[in-house]
Amino acid sequence: MKNLKWKTTVPVLLVASAIALQGCGNSASNSNSTNNQPTKESSSSSSAAPITINWWHAMSGANGKVIDQVVKDFNASQSNIVVKVTFQGAYDELLNKVKATMGSKSGPSMVQVNDVNTRFMIDSKMITPVQTLIDRDKFDISQLEEHILNYYTVDNQLYSMPFNTSNDVFYYNKDLFKAAGLDPENPPATFEEVTKDAQALTKNGVTGYAFYLEPWDMEQSFAKQGELYVNNDNGRSSEPATESFMNTKPGVDTLTWWKNMLDNKLALNFGRVSADAQKSFIAGKTAMLTGSTGALRGLVDAAKGKFEVGTGFFPIPEGSAKDGGVAIGGASNWIMNNKSQEEQDAAWEFIKYLSSPKVQAFWHISTGYFPITKDAYNEQIVKDNLVKYPQFNAAIEQLHQAKSNYASQGASVGVFQEMRNFYASAVEEAMNGKSPQEALDKAAKSSTEAIQKYNETNK
Known part of the structure; x- marks a missing residue:
């Protein structure tokens, strides 16, 4: 490349439907499955009845089907938590619905919000920073991509967990x-x-x-x-x-x-x-x-x-x-603080599952979003995907060469x-x-x- 000195944003565009979202697109085939993914048993539930959490998201079309599969796999992988997932429209429509529920108990346990509304979500005071749960559980975030974390870190705190990332x-x-x-x-x-x-x-x-x-x-x-x-x-x-x-x-x-x-x-x-x-x-x-x-x-x-x-x-x-x-694009997942501690802890368990290498690998090859977890690149399905689509190498290299400032x-x-x-x-x-x-x-x-x-x- 000429003077090549060195980012990733979003779901795969289905050109046949001629739809492309700002900083986003639609996803590719979801023929792979994340079944049999291990997940840590939630510590939030001590009873036989599972904790139910509601996840609101903005992924339509093929990307929405991938999310449905990930949720189905998570629910099948353990018995303490049940995730109910709902598409609530594009990012702006979803955020307006979240705003309408703030101050009440009717909203989601966790919600996907696009990158540029990060400051609004922090200022809303209606969220539990994931940093508090990271610190509590001593969760190792060194496995996550530094440049992606860099975007969502404000005042030295990670307020939400990155999910779908592009550049x-x-x-x-x-x-x-x-x-x-x-x-x-x-x-x-x-x-x-x-x-x-x-x-x-x-x-x-x-x-x-x-x-x-x-x-x-x-x-x-x-x-x-x-x-x-x-x-x-x-x-x-x-x-x-x-x-x-x-x-x-x-x-x-x-x-x-x-x-x-x-x-x-x-x-x-x-x-x-x-x-x-x-x-x-x-x-x-x-x-x-x-x-x-x-x-x-x-x-x-x-x-x-x-x-x-x-x-x-x-x-x-x-x-x-x-x-x-x-600077990266895409969205992250936020935990709402108007829910019980049990629901918040269950949402945190699900967020950790979403950030695991196997799930991130599946999400990446099925949608085109970057893995937020570095170890996902060691998964065979990702290695195979890079052979089939070597064009991703420039995007990955651009992400990894970005200077954090x-x-x-x-x-x-x-x-x-x-x-x-x-x-x-x-x-x-x-x-x-x-x-x-x-x-x-x-x-x-x-x-x-x-x-x-x-x-x-x-x-």
Whole structure:
């Protein structure tokens, strides 16, 4: 790779259904099973009657079927705990349902919440930090991926247990690279190299790059450049974030590059529909794009018989800092504190089961999410999967090479989704003629106001 110095986000995209979630996709086959997985007998139950816990999640389609299988296997593996699992809609819909139950007993025992709502969940005061259970049980978290833990650790505490994790990678059509006289084993690593390669690739009905409006990409660009997205150490120091930095040089440089690619006809703009960009890539009409690792298996499978998909690291501007790493995406599991101690302990036992190497291996090969447990890579099914899908190696290497610092941890704010909406509007304004600086200034101002209003409300 060119200047390759060094992240993982999300479920596998089923290109046939043309559905791709932000930082996420759908999963692949769930033909494997986690049956006969050992689990520690729960210490929370001393009676014959099992403890029942309710797990709310946001995994639809094939990923939801994988979750159903994992839960079925867990329930069959022991007799002290019964997990009842319920799909509650996409991340935003699920979170709204959780909010509606806060302060009552009607909500779940544990819930899957996406990465950007981590700060909100902490501030809600409605959760039991898993750190308290880790410390109580002396649970060894050294088996877990450091960079993934890094994201979910706030104020030196792990508040939730990572579950489904992805990162943002670069996809390219190896056959088109070869036909254009480019090295198919040497993907571009910088904005400038992507532009140069796009110039060679844009011909005969093919456009070099597929652009779609994905706020996660801008956040990754900051992280990879080792730059903060908000102040106060990305909102992770002793003081909460109070100001957005999306209009600083890393943001302006990134948006300017995207805009120039489009203005020079080296990229096609697919707006906010990532699935359309992926379909264009599979059809061979565009040669390069960035996206979640969760799309990897779906893209590779859909391209089979047409061309070979290559993967590389998320690109950064030439000469930018090399001390960053792409911040992870995906979601984690939270234990709600309005349940009995028995339910909370049972949820903790289930969370430990979910983080075991065998379950993480099964989850990884069935969905495309990264294992959160390093030992999962020693499982034979994972080794076999890497032989079948060597494209995962670039994503794994990118994750393992990420330097742990405030930039790669990602921003921690309670109004992250609002910030993403402001950013998306700024990109659309820039594509319609406003300068990138002016558009991002407006978005940063709105984001800063939203952050400060949230902080005031949550004092």
